[in-house]
Amino acid sequence: MNLYRKGFLSLLTVLAVAACSPAVEEKNQQQDQAFQPVASEVALEAHLEFLASDLLEGRDTGTRGHEIASAYIVSQFKELGLEPAGNDGYYQRVPFRTATLVADSPKFIVHNGRKNISLPYLEAFTASPSTFAEKLEVTAPLVFVGYGMVSDKFGFDDYAGLDVDGAIVVMLSGRPDGLPSEAAAHLGRIKTELAIERGAVGIITLHTPKQEEVRPFAVMRRYAADARRMTWLTPEGEAHGDEGQLRGGAFLHYEAAAHLFENVELELADIWQQIDANEMPKGVALGVSATLAKQSVFGALDSPNVMAKLSGGHNTLRNEVVLYTAHSDHLGPVNNTEGELKFNNGAMDNAAGVAVMLETARMFVEAAKNGDHPDRTIMFAAVTAEERGLLGADYFAHYPTVPIENIVANVNLDMPVLLYNFADVVAFGAEHSSLGAVVAEAAELHGIKRSPDPMPEQAIFTRSDHYALVKKGIPAVFLMTGFESQNEGEDGGEVWGEFFAKHYHRHSDEISTLTEQYGGIRYDAGAVFTNINYDIGRMIANGNAVRPTWLPDSYFGQVFAGDENSIRH
Numbered sequence: 116m117n118l119y120r121k122g123f124l125s126l127l128t129v130l131a132v133a134a135c136s137p138a139v140e141e142k143n144q145q146q147d148q149a150f151q152p153v154a155s156e157v158a159l160e161a162h163l164e165f166l167a168s169d170l171l172e173g174r175d176t177g178t179r180g181h182e183i184a185s186a187y188i189v190s191q192f193k194e195l196g197l198e199p200a201g202n203d204g205y206y207q208r209v210p211f212r213t214a215t216l217v218a219d220s221p222k223f224i225v226h227n228g229r230k231n232i233s234l235p236y237l238e239a240f241t242a243s244p245s246t247f248a249e250k251l252e253v254t255a256p257l258v259f260v261g262y263g264m265v266s267d268k269f270g271f272d273d274y275a276g277l278d279v280d281g282a283i284v285v286m287l288s289g290r291p292d293g294l295p296s297e298a299a300a301h302l303g304r305i306k307t308e309l310a311i312e313r314g315a316v317g318i319i320t321l322h323t324p325k326q327e328e329v330r331p332f333a334v335m336r337r338y339a340a341d342a343r344r345m346t347w348l349t350p351e352g353e354a355h356g357d358e359g360q361l362r363g364g365a366f367l368h369y370e371a372a373a374h375l376f377e378n379v380e381l382e383l384a385d386i387w388q389q390i391d392a393n394e395m396p397k398g399v400a401l402g403v404s405a406t407l408a409k410q411s412v413f414g415a416l417d418s419p420n421v422m423a424k425l426s427g428g429h430n431t432l433r434n435e436v437v438l439y440t441a442h443s444d445h446l447g448p449v450n451n452t453e454g455e456l457k458f459n460n461g462a463m464d465n466a467a468g469v470a471v472m473l474e475t476a477r478m479f480v481e482a483a484k485n486g487d488h489p490d491r492t493i494m495f496a497a498v499t500a501e502e503r504g505l506l507g508a509d510y511f512a513h514y515p516t517v518p519i520e521n522i523v524a525n526v527n528l529d530m531p532v533l534l535y536n537f538a539d540v541v542a543f544g545a546e547h548s549s550l551g552a553v554v555a556e557a558a559e560l561h562g563i564k565r566s567p568d569p570m571p572e573q574a575i576f577t578r579s580d581h582y583a584l585v586k587k588g589i590p591a592v593f594l595m596t597g598f599e600s601q602n603e604g605e606d607g608g609e610v611w612g613e614f615f616a617k618h619y620h621r622h623s624d625e626i627s628t629l630t631e632q633y634g635g636i637r638y639d640a641g642a643v644f645t646n647i648n649y650d651i652g653r654m655i656a657n658g659n660a661v662r663p664t665w666l667p668d669s670y671f672g673q674v675f676a677g678d679e680n681s682i683r684h
Contacts, residue, residue, distance in 0.1 A: 535611075
């Protein structure tokens with residue numbers, strides 16, 4: 116793998132010559148002579164093979180298999196000599212509440228002043244279990260609020276002129292076209308928060324004909340009956356994210372929505388036309404009320420985040436932390452079409468990411484032992500319940516085991532697709548902070564370029580564990596293998612797309628199937644990916660006292676960085 120480090124010393128020499136101060140020149144000269152660890156393909160293979168084995172039964176949150184995975188990660192941290200960084204040694208145990216619906220308990224009754232109309236569960240609407248109360252019921256007036264979105268940045272407020280205090284709000288599913296995808300994804304995620312802030316006691320979400328084309332209601336109906344929700348609990352035992360104000364919720368099929376609009380002149384057909392024309396439908400009090408009711412059954416479990424650190428060597432910078440994250444959970448067991456019990460082992464998602472993080476940790480320890488000790492502290496966190504809604508990372512963000520203001524950057528490792536000899540990397544979040552330049556420089560050291568996001572419509576920057584840290588104002592970057600290949604005739608984008616179409620979140624994301632279909636997992640490419648991620652952390656840790664910063668035009672920097680001029684939404 117030394118091929119990929121060719122030119123490293125010469126590049127740093129150029130940087131040293133260009134330095135503008137003796138202090139920086141001296142620092143760069145020291146780095147020019149620094150020990151350079153190299154990722155081990157064998158170590159990556161060993162970690163991945165264990166974490167993705169049937170013995171761990173898919174590593175679902177709260178299961179024995181995930182506990183074994185966590186114990187394995189702790190053993191690796193101990194062997195490396197890393198310090199514990201949890202609140203119980205290497206562990207930060209996260210308490211969870213699970214909730215499932217009582218069969219046929221959801222009720223949806225529309226009161227229009229003349230009669231009561233009872234809508235059939237699963238045929239006309241679906242409901243999700245509550246993690247707040249096992250029995251919920253509310254009767255309240257209905258107010259249509261368009262998409263239910265508010266943004267100072269983009270100049271719209273769907274609640275303008277509407278009083279929803281004590282009301283059930285009726286909002287369209289999805290979001291308008293034309294917004295930057297990552298900002299739109301964030302705004303879509305905070306709809307519930309916006310409704311609660313304005314006093315709503317329930318939310319009815321309208322499925323639309325446009326949404327039907329993308330995700331049919333029949334598909335959502337199929338999963339609704341067996342749906343399970345999970346949330347973490349505060350130290351006081353309260354369910355996070357639900358203070359009890361919302362007493363009801365439903366997802367309503369558009370063909371049943373006419374009952375809600377019978378007392379107003381607003382026609383549903385006009386709303387669907389406005390959506391198609393990418394207009395923002397105007398809200399209105401609907402002049403009807405509704406009763407929403409359901410029962411849930413609670414369960415309890417806990418599951419650990421696992422954390423370790425290598426303390427920095429600088430007198431003052433050692434108090435600052437560069438945080439690596441990788442989720443250790445996956446989806447657990449599944450019955451195949453023949454009824455045989457199988458396991459979703461998540462070889463790429465995310466045994467590969469944890470393997471890269473463990474090998475990155477080894478490289479930092481090896482470098483420190485050979486005189487190249489990072490200035491800032493390096494922290495490694497294998498977080499739980501990512502597949503259940505980024506819950507383990509969110510718990511850590513609310514109850515960090517180091518001062519949250521001391522975390523200068525998050526480098527997230529989630530699902531590197533190590534099935535081809537990639538020639539470029541994509542860094543989600545690169546356009547939001549100074550970390551983008553760090554990624555480009557680190558990749559270049561290994562003959563790899565940084566490419567722009569090839570699928571911005573997916574808003575992937577909001578869909579992994581780093582998002583929980585971003586919401587606390589911490590710059591973050593999340594790397595994936597790019598779509599270019601170094602091998603002639605190999606289309607990396609085609610391999611990546613095929614993996615997502617055929618294997619993502621399926622039983623076939625396991626070593627034997629991937630080996631059969633792709634000729635083996637590319638641990639050599641994994642070593643290059645690890646080398647890049649190590650150098651990203653090394654550059655941040657030795658950043659001449661300059662913390663990574665949000666770029667001035669970053670939407671997330673403006674929303675979350677805490678500047679007095681930042682926007683609210």
